[in-house]
Amino acid sequence: MRYIIRDDKAAVGKYVAEYVAKRINAHFAHTDQPFVLGCPTGSSPLETYKQLIAIHREGRISFKNVITFNMDEYVSLPTSHPESYHSFMWNNFFSHIDIQPQNVHILNGNAQDLVGECEEYERKIQAVGGIDLFMAGVGSDGHIAFNEPGSSLASRTRIKTLAYDTVLDNSRFFDNDPLKVPRMALTVGVQTVMDAREILVIIVGQHKAHALAKCVEEGVNHMNTVSCIQLHPNSLLVSDEEATSELRVRTVRYFKGIERAQEDIEKLYGLHGHKKTPSGSGVPLVNGLSGSH
């Protein structure tokens, strides 16, 4: 697992957006197959979406051949509700980029057959060859998507009852009234996220510090489902300084040190261990050299 720390929320968003843009552009440099991006909602990725929109407007990235799958959606909340994840995604991201509407996938929490909807979602992910990069946020109880504490680490897309902590957390979007927050959601499972070729988790704010410390310093545990990323061969965590407040000082120093070392390696040899040649094209130095995964 790589772990990158930035000063604040804005810097996290900038880092993540540039990272995602680089990944997408690198993908299209060697294939014209679609890039499949997993998308989260919530306040954590907002800055990333703003920055991705800016990068798109600068002409540095196109989403024409990008397929997206969102993590989750509330059950029984009308799609047109301002707090539905459909509204969130179109208002904050999709309406501002050149994505093709048919390439957007968001679970339908109003489907007649909710179980069938979840099974179909998994099938659609399979049909496009899996997810290249799954971005995620984290709940203050450590949930990834809506995989609340106690969720099976082998879970797939399904219906979940929301934990009371999550209902309280999310009531800020529903006039601070927990009674207005839907009690159930459809969510991709932990295993659905783990199947992605790469996972990028965004954690910002002091209220996420506990979940972050458990994810980084403790073992894999179903009570903090984001900790699953420890088992992923290609996961990246990006947080702001505030979120580090429950980590040991030496843990923070360790990961900052790793990032500095990685930068030095990249300066010397180019990204991912490709030694720079005079022409700048790069030759492989060490297979899979990536510093801290």
Ligand SMILES: N[C@@H]1[C@@H](O)[C@H](O)[C@@H](COP(=O)(O)O)O[C@@H]1O
């Ligand atoms: N289902 C979403 C999660 O996918 C998200 O990660 C979490 C954190 O939200 P925020 O970033 O607003 O703290 O909110 C909801 O619970």
